[in-house]
Amino acid sequence: MVQSRAHPFMPNSAAAGKAALLGELGLTGTEPLFAQIPAAHRLQALPDLPPALTSEVELSRHLNALLDRNRPAGDGLSFLGGGIWQHHVPAVVDEIVGRAEFLTPVWGTPSSDFGRNQVWWEFTSQLGALLGLELVGLPVYSWGAAAGHAFRMAARLTGRTRIILPAAISPERLAVIEGYAHSADPAMRLELVPAPCDATGRLDLAAVAALADANTAAIYYENPAYLGGLETGAAELAAIAARVGAETIAGVDPISLGVIAPPGELGVDIAVGTIQTLGVHMHAGGGLGGFIATRDDARYAAEYPTLLNSLTTTVDGELAFGLMLFHQSSYGSRELGKDWTGNSTYLWAVAAATYMALLGPAGFAEIGHLILARTRFAGETLAGVNGVKVAETGGVFRELLLDFSASGRSVAAVNRALLERHGIFGGIEITPNRALFAFTECHTEADIVRLADALREVLS
């Protein structure tokens, strides 16, 4: 069909040019080019779609009218966290991820993609420094995907199927992990064994020790835990795993690692976690990205499902970058590869590389101290509100479990009132009476006082 006007996205839709192209093939229309498709397969009429908005001025108005109907939590005062968080994204990061050379392409040659490959390498390199681990894969979809792959790595490494993990875990993350753990083949199923946790999500070490057995492939913990607690049992958990010949897998948030001991120093075999906190906006959930890292050991390297970007050299002896162990990926070996890979969250590797370079060691220390201090201030301030019980105010990072039971109010009612009467987004509901509130460097002490005052009014 020749449109009356050429479409702005399609240079060859100009009538004369299209006719000339058809003429090169001895045609007057495109229909003969679809001869492979039997007539019975063909749609007889155009599908019913809304009218095209080919003018940018109209489309832009339409899109912005839709966007006006949103009220982004991050544009106001919000305490939502629980797996994706509002952290500050430096302006430089936004500029770099918006560069067309990074934003729009997919794949070139090692030479034509040189700059992008260097950025990717600086992502794994800096992340490795934060983690204290020397082998880091290119990113995966999310923390949940990373944990799922890591559990499967552990199962292949040990020939076992039991995974011990905290009962207090993000339900979103767990739902993803369950998909990776399940199998159509009963013999291949991973058994996810939840171990009890305290009120901040830290594992009950005695319970873990009792659950760990000769079929345990891995012990998984999170630091900080889902409910905010710093895992004081990290070293003991690695020791329990070692005793039964299991792998120790830790889920960490790298934004904490300027102040918290890195997994590489805590006896962790496989570290996983998020990269969203390293300079990526929440994007309604589209900001997620995950990573897998280990010691630089061939035994672990052989189980990575991710692409691995190695420093290497050119024929001239200059430094360059190439994919290592490509043959073990699904691109190289189809169903015989390690799980699968594909498009991932590589643009967020660019964001995270830029973010880590901006912060440096001092920036990571400062932001870590600040988040700890804000969390403590929030805990102390909110503990002074009648009807609010704070699970614990020390040894927690970023998140506090608030219990409204004494007030007789549900989380849903509290959150609704906070939003409607005070314009504040409350926390994630954990149970009908308990909610997880997140405090980051984006909050001032005044913001926290405002929350406390709002809660006093709501609970009064």
Next chain:
Amino acid sequence: MSLRRYHAARWDEPLIHQIGAPGRRGQHFPLASSAGLVPAGLQRTSPPDLPELSEPEVLNHFLRLSQETMGMIGVSLFGTCTMKYNPRVGEQAARRLAGVHPAQPAETMQGLLAAVHGLDLMLRSLSGMDRFTFQAAGGADAAWTQAVITRAYHAARGQGTSRTKIITSLQSHPCNPATAATAGFEVITLPLGETGYPSLDMLKAALGPDTAALMINNPDDMGVYNPEIMEWVRLVKEAGALAFYDHANFNGVMTKIRARDLGFDACMFMLHKTFGVSKGGGGPAVGAYGCTAELAPFMPGPLVVEDGGAYRLETPPQQAAKVREYLGNLQQVFKAYAWTRAMGAEGLAEASDLSVLLNNYMEKRLLTLRCVTRSHPEQTSPRLEMTRYSLGTLFEDTGISAVDVQNRMADFGIDAFWLSHEPWIVPQPFTPEAGEMWSREDIDYWIDVLAHVIDEAYRDPETVRSAPHNQVVAKLSDRDINDPANWATTWAAWQRKQG
């Protein structure tokens, strides 16, 4: 046509760990004390070995690295990935979603949910399916969605342990067999017949009461359409299995065919390929997965439901498993909505027509070049949006490989073509995909460069073999980075191994 005097920017930019100086800062945060707040034994005792840089140094470092990346500023006909214009109006508008938290109440993101639902409706029209989810974070993740739904569907019917096999073809994308195997299925890969697709007899021999699903693309990466596909689907369903359509190559058949009309139970579209969403160098991406009402209860939720002009979220009753946290990469879904609204049904039909027209125009010119042949010469009908070519003769004559040609073409501002997924069907394959975004002049230039490089391969093979010459760096050495003593994904590993 004279070839461009392209040369990549060459900044000799050091690695990030090699620049900066002690004490420099790129970001400050308000100072605060956390004394006593980290439990004993959990404090970091030595700072991470990160570079110390000021803000302008960081900006310039990464700007230089962006300039050392060809991106899509050259001509990129990377086959199977459907290189497409990413409308900047969508990119610009989607920035207003940056601060949306996925767990905020549905009432506070009605505009976003309206766009998600709007795209769902448009994809239903384009496929005939009853419902779409956008949770899958890429095409492979959509294949994974199919694998987990297959698992749950048969389990719910009491056939979870008996339906153990998933059938695919040698020309399917590796993610299909790989996700099927990860989900615990045995994979049966059908070889191709002379026509470029497996024969019905091969399918019949593979089908049985143990078949769980068929995962197939059509047209395939060679532009070949299986005209027996309806009979395939009929047989698969007759055997009690599910039929999944990997619509990676939808660009050439948009508005021409619908997966549901062909009988399929489910299909997926890649919004970062066919629907104008930026690729980000490999994500964040979206595999939009659509299926029939029969499979919808197993879809990963929550899904967006419209109720009298308002939108709410609903989790399907028998949700198989989530394939990604929350609702997926919704900023990308929003961009796809924007692109599809800009195109309309007529624009999609036009894009499809043009992508096939341009591919055939390319093919006509390419087949006049010395030693360019195409796969399956028996298949004489015009190919759809791609054609699989071979440089086997060139390799035999000169020792110049497809990779050498790819490297040399980059010297003239042409970014990599796609060779082929594993396994190769023809020797020294290459697979350009013209799409609808490139002008005829761009396509002609691409062909002129290839013609020049082939000519050069006969005249002066060493220049091609040693290419690239106009890039940031020369080609990679034969250093074995599969050797643990050599590989290094981090500065720490590199320093340790280099001594």
